[in-house]
Amino acid sequence: MGEVTVRRAVEADEAALLAIELTAWDASSGFPSMTAPDRTAFFSERSGPDAHLVAELDGEVVGYVRLQDKYPFPEGAGVLSVNGLAVAGSARGRGIGSILLTAAGDEAKRRGARKITLFVHGTNTVARRLYERHGYVVEGTLPREFVIDGQYVDTHVLARHLD
Structure with missing residues (x-):
C-alpha cells in the first residue's frame, strides 16, 4: 500500500468526493x-469543504470524514x-477508515471538543465495529x-468522550 495522507478538503475535491459518495453506500449503510x-x-x-477531512492514497482522494458542530x-x-465517513470501494480494507477516524479525533481535540457523536444503521455492523475499535x-x-x-432500520447513537 502507498502512503495515506489526510488533509482538509478543498473545492477542487468535489468531483472525487461526489464519486465516492455515490458509490460508497448501500441500503445497509446509507440512504x-x-x-x-x-x-x-x-x-x-x-x-x-471546511467540514471535511479527506484521505489521499498516492495523491488520489479515496475517502472523507465530515466533522461538524452538533449543536448551533x-x-x-x-x-x-x-x-459521514466513506472510503472508495477500491481502497477499502487498507485501514483508511481508521486513519480518518483518528484524524477526526485529533481535529476534535484541536478544536477543544469534549465529545464526538455519530449515528450508524443497525444493519451496518462493519462500521459499528470500526467505531467501537476507536x-x-x-x-x-x-x-x-x-x-x-420497505424495511424498518434501527439507528444506534454512538459517542466517544475526549476528556
Whole structure:
C-alpha cells in the first residue's frame, strides 16, 4: 500500500468526493435517496469543504470524514458530530477508515471538543465495529427510525468522550 495522507478538503475535491459518495453506500449503510445518479454536488451550504477531512492514497482522494458542530447553540459547544465517513470501494480494507477516524479525533481535540457523536444503521455492523475499535460506545438506539427498501432500520447513537 502507498502512503495515506489526510488533509482538509478543498473545492477542487468535489468531483472525487461526489464519486465516492455515490458509490460508497448501500441500503445497509446509507440512504438510497442520497445516492441518486442525478446528484451533481457534494458540498452544500451547511457542509462545505471546511467540514471535511479527506484521505489521499498516492495523491488520489479515496475517502472523507465530515466533522461538524452538533449543536448551533452555546450550551452544546464542544460536541461534534461525524456526519459521514466513506472510503472508495477500491481502497477499502487498507485501514483508511481508521486513519480518518483518528484524524477526526485529533481535529476534535484541536478544536477543544469534549465529545464526538455519530449515528450508524443497525444493519451496518462493519462500521459499528470500526467505531467501537476507536473508543465509541453505544449511547442509545432509535428503533425503527428509518424505512429503507420497505424495511424498518434501527439507528444506534454512538459517542466517544475526549476528556
